[in-house]
Every structure is written in structure tokens, then in C-alpha cells.
Amino acid sequence: MKDKLFAVIDVETTGGGINGNRLTEVCIVLLKGGEIQDKYTTLINPEKHIPAQITALTGIDNELVENAPKFDEVAKEIEEFMRDAIFVAHNVNFDYNVLRNEFKQLGFDFNRKKLCTVRLSRKLIPGLLSYSLGRLCDSINIPLTNRHRAEGDTDATVILFQRLLSLDTDGQIFNSFLHAHSKQATLPPHLSAEEIHELPEEPGIYLFKDKQHKVIYAGKAINIKKRVLSHFYDKMSKEYLLGQETYYVDHESTGNELIALLLEAEYIRKHYPKFNSAQKRPGITYQIISYINQRGIIQLGIGKTKRIQDSVGTFYNRSLATEKLELICENFKLCPRYCTLQSSMEKCSHYKLKNCEGVCDDSESVSDYNLKVTEAINSLGEEKPTYVIREKGRHFEEEAFILVKEGRYKGYGYLDSEVQIESIEDYEPFLNLQESTFHTHKVLNSYLRKHGEKNVFYFDQLEYA
Known part of the structure; x- marks a missing residue:
């Protein structure tokens, strides 16, 4: 590690999710061989309003950054200052993605090798109750002043990083995290590589859980391990935020994809996970229903519901339900008017269905007609295998x-x-x-x-x- 250049970084932002985050402050400290080489720090005008809750946390308000440089005015010197350095931060994916998005808006592709002091600390200083920067510093006696400001947090992270370097005397741990194909570099900060390594490579479902063991995402997979890892390789804002809130991963092998799909639907229904979007809303079903109207005729119709209920027939879109209703109307010589296939209250005049036997103009008795409707309903029941x-x-x-x-x-x-x-x-x-x-x-x-x-x-x- 003696010949490597590290840039230890902390950023403050406006908040609002990764894509909405804009920089308000950045601090970068360069280290080589564990020794500080240089420091760069500046406020940034985010060109957007800073919410009150962010000001309460950081002390940075709109007035403070009003005359600060915009990112495009300092982007070149920031890139040159940390060029060829390994990007180091506490919970590195946050700082890295915020800074990379700022460069991206300027049309510049920002890519660096990176190290996370949260993950390094979990490996080299195991057994602590918390690895947040404040509590970690308290646990191992690192001074932390000017908390939630870029320079104060960076100074503390520098001391922490120097201590981690001293604990990895042969550089084996650091090199494993820096390896191009290492999963350590892409895993969220609260998950251990061992936990992911133990996941099976077979069909099943997996559950991401937060610090309180609450299910925040349920998914199915043909290969559980591969699918779980794919979430952490994805750089989309939603996947990143999911990783940041995931502390535990549970799984259940099913042997096949079909049961995995059914269990995924059940877990989403049961837990209503925060990060699932599909299947959270009950789907609309269309059902062929029957009721007795004022003339005593058994009338058929199509009803829309969000629940699967016992009915004459259930379909997943209106056209399928209408097609089925037209078919039984034709096969059993029913009246389109009393199958709700036409709105006219007069004698039926459906464009396609022409074999009504006259219940609508009293040519057929209600009792005879109802016998046909009953047969039609029974025929649909036979289609429920x-x-x-x-x-x-x-x-x-x-x-x-x-x-x-x-x-x-x-x-x-x-x-x-x-x-x-x-x-x-x-x-x-x-x-x-x-x-x-x-x-x-x-x-x-x-x-x-x-x-x-x-x-x-x-x-x-x-x-x-």
C-alpha cells in the first residue's frame, strides 16, 4: 500500500435521493504511504434550494453557499487534484455516486477504484455494535469535531483510514477489496461477503431486510446468489438506496421457478415491501355475475373487482370476459339484452348475436329462459378444473x-x-x-x-x- 495514492473524501449535499442530490460542500485529503500529502476543501453552490432539515443537520444554508463556486467552476481542479488516486470514503458508494453524477451532468465520465472504510472496518475491527462514523470514532477513540461538515468528517475518516492501513500489515485485505472482480467493492456496507457467499445458486425467493428485520424487498430468482448480487452491481438510484437500507438477506429454495413466482406474490402481499413496486396494488379482475332482475329473469353481466371471488367466471381483462359472455349467449340461445351485451331496453338487436328465442318480447317464457341461463352457468362451473x-x-x-x-x-x-x-x-x-x-x-x-x-x-x- 506504500506506493498507492488515496483520496479520502466526504461530501455534503442538498438531500433528495441520489439523482436529486446536489453538492453543497466537498473535502478531499490525499494520502500516500499513510502520510497526508495535501488537502482540498470548498463549499459548492448547488443551484437549488437547501431544505431546512438539511440545514439543521449540517449548518449549511442557502445564504452560506450563495457566493460559493458552482460545481462546473471547480470540477476541473477537483478532478486534477484527485487524479490517479483511489477513492476512499465512509460508506463510499454514497459519496462516489454523488460526485460521479455531478461530473456526469457536465458530460464527463468519472471512474475511480474505490475503498469503503465501513466495510474495511467490519473486516479489520470486527465485533463493534455500530460502524457509523460517529459511533465508530467513539469506540476506537478517534477525535471527531465539526460533525456533518465535509472537512470535519474527512479529517476523522483520514485517521480511521490510517489506523486500518496499520492493521493490514501485509496489505492482503486492502488488495482483496481493490481487486477488479472483488464482490467486496460492490456490496452494501451492512452486508458481509460471507453472508452473500453462502447463498445458494438455485431457484427460490430472497428477502432484503432492514435493521429492524422488516422486509423491504421480496424477489424471485432462478439463481438466488446471482440475482441478489445483481442488485448491488446496478447503479440505479433505487437499487443503491435498497442496498443502503439492507442489513440482512434471507432466502428460501424452491427447486423451481413456478413456486418461486407464487411465493414472491405471497410475500409482497403479506409484507408490502417498501422497494417493491410491481404486485403491490391488487389487480383488477372482471367477473361474469348473475342476478335476478325485476322481471324475475336471471340476468348475466360483467362486474369489475379487485378481489378474486366465487362467481360465474373470472377473467383478467374486460375483452376476455365479454368474449366469453358472447360465446355462452350464442351457445345457449340467450338474449343479448339480458346478458348486458346491449344497452337498449327494447327488443334485442345485437350486431352478432341473432339467435335469441324471444324472452325480450315475451315470445319465450321467463321460466324456460331461466332454465337455459342455469344450464349456461353450470357449463361455466364445469370449466373450473x-x-x-x-x-x-x-x-x-x-x-x-x-x-x-x-x-x-x-x-x-x-x-x-x-x-x-x-x-x-x-x-x-x-x-x-x-x-x-x-x-x-x-x-x-x-x-x-x-x-x-x-x-x-x-x-x-x-x-x-
Whole structure:
């Protein structure tokens, strides 16, 4: 490490997320061989309002930076000052990304090797209760004055960095963090490389949890380890913020992608994680419903709901529901008017459906018509099959199954390959009951469209009646 040049850096900002953050102050200290070579510090005019809560934390207000240089006025000297140096900071990804975004706005591609003193401290000074700069300095007796100002925090980080250099006498730890393919450099500050290393490379779900063990993100993966790491390689603002709030990663192997998708939907429904956007809102379903109108006629219609309910039929968009309603209307010679397929209150005059037998003009009795509607409803009930999807288990002596009963997802489970199954009841001791939702139905429908019925085993309704 004696021949390497390090730039220890701290920045203060306006807040507002990575993409909204603008610099208000920067301090850079150059070190070589553990010795201080030079220091650069300046306030920066962020060209935007500094919120009151940021001023309360840092003491930097709009008046203080009013006459400070804008970043484009000092960008060249900052780049030249730290050129060829390794970028060092406490929680380095924050300072690095803020500074890189400032350069990016000027059309300059800023790239440096980087070291994080949080991660180095966890490795070289293990067992502390907290690795925040303030508490870490208290724990190992490093003076920290002018807190939350760039120069004060940088001076403390310099002392910490010098101490870490002295603890890594052969430079092995530092070199491992600097290696181009080292995962240490990309992991969030609160996660250990060992924890990530132990993740399996197989299908399943993973949960990111915050300091209080609250689930903040749920995801599915074909390869759990690879997918988890991909979040930390991503430089998008949302992925960075997710990494900063992640303290723990839990996982569950499922053996196959289908159960992983179903469990992902269940965990999102159950925990409503902060960083998940998809599946948090209940999907809209369209259902063919029936009711008796004022004339005593069983009328059919299409209802919109956010819940999967028992109904004549459930569909995921209105056109599918309308198409199905038109089909049964034609097949059972029903009246388009009383299937809500036309708005006119007079005799039916649908452009396509022409075989109404006259209930709308009293040519057909209500009782005869209702018998046809009942048959139509029963025919839809017959389209709610009971079946099991058999998939790969978590090891070669195991099979997984997903149970759908009368068209509704019931859950999943695992069986020893040698277990004999003769009826649907034989699955129940192994079944993990799950909630049937819009999203689980969507997952199953997508699976069937993609894979067909090669893994599907149907059961006759009479068998379990």
C-alpha cells in the first residue's frame, strides 16, 4: 500500500435521493504511504434550494453557499487534484455516486477504484455494535469535531483510514477489496461477503431486510446468489438506496421457478415491501355475475373487482370476459339484452348475436329462459378444473406440486419421489396453504400458456365431491 495514492473524501449535499442530490460542500485529503500529502476543501453552490432539515443537520444554508463556486467552476481542479488516486470514503458508494453524477451532468465520465472504510472496518475491527462514523470514532477513540461538515468528517475518516492501513500489515485485505472482480467493492456496507457467499445458486425467493428485520424487498430468482448480487452491481438510484437500507438477506429454495413466482406474490402481499413496486396494488379482475332482475329473469353481466371471488367466471381483462359472455349467449340461445351485451331496453338487436328465442318480447317464457341461463352457468362451473402441476423439487429425490382446486390456487408442497398418489386427498398432508389472488392466478395462467399441460394432472370433480 506504500506506493498507492488515496483520496479520502466526504461530501455534503442538498438531500433528495441520489439523482436529486446536489453538492453543497466537498473535502478531499490525499494520502500516500499513510502520510497526508495535501488537502482540498470548498463549499459548492448547488443551484437549488437547501431544505431546512438539511440545514439543521449540517449548518449549511442557502445564504452560506450563495457566493460559493458552482460545481462546473471547480470540477476541473477537483478532478486534477484527485487524479490517479483511489477513492476512499465512509460508506463510499454514497459519496462516489454523488460526485460521479455531478461530473456526469457536465458530460464527463468519472471512474475511480474505490475503498469503503465501513466495510474495511467490519473486516479489520470486527465485533463493534455500530460502524457509523460517529459511533465508530467513539469506540476506537478517534477525535471527531465539526460533525456533518465535509472537512470535519474527512479529517476523522483520514485517521480511521490510517489506523486500518496499520492493521493490514501485509496489505492482503486492502488488495482483496481493490481487486477488479472483488464482490467486496460492490456490496452494501451492512452486508458481509460471507453472508452473500453462502447463498445458494438455485431457484427460490430472497428477502432484503432492514435493521429492524422488516422486509423491504421480496424477489424471485432462478439463481438466488446471482440475482441478489445483481442488485448491488446496478447503479440505479433505487437499487443503491435498497442496498443502503439492507442489513440482512434471507432466502428460501424452491427447486423451481413456478413456486418461486407464487411465493414472491405471497410475500409482497403479506409484507408490502417498501422497494417493491410491481404486485403491490391488487389487480383488477372482471367477473361474469348473475342476478335476478325485476322481471324475475336471471340476468348475466360483467362486474369489475379487485378481489378474486366465487362467481360465474373470472377473467383478467374486460375483452376476455365479454368474449366469453358472447360465446355462452350464442351457445345457449340467450338474449343479448339480458346478458348486458346491449344497452337498449327494447327488443334485442345485437350486431352478432341473432339467435335469441324471444324472452325480450315475451315470445319465450321467463321460466324456460331461466332454465337455459342455469344450464349456461353450470357449463361455466364445469370449466373450473381441479388439477396439480408437478415440478422439480429441491433435490433429486423430491417432487414439488402446486394444487388448484375448482379453478382456485390452494397452495404448494413437496413430496418424496416414492410417495404414491392416488387421489387429490393424498396431497393435502403435504400442502402449504396459500392465498389465491389476482397475481397468483396470473402466474399460473402464464405458466400454462408457456409450458402447456405436460406437467398438469387433472382430477375428475366426482372424485373429490
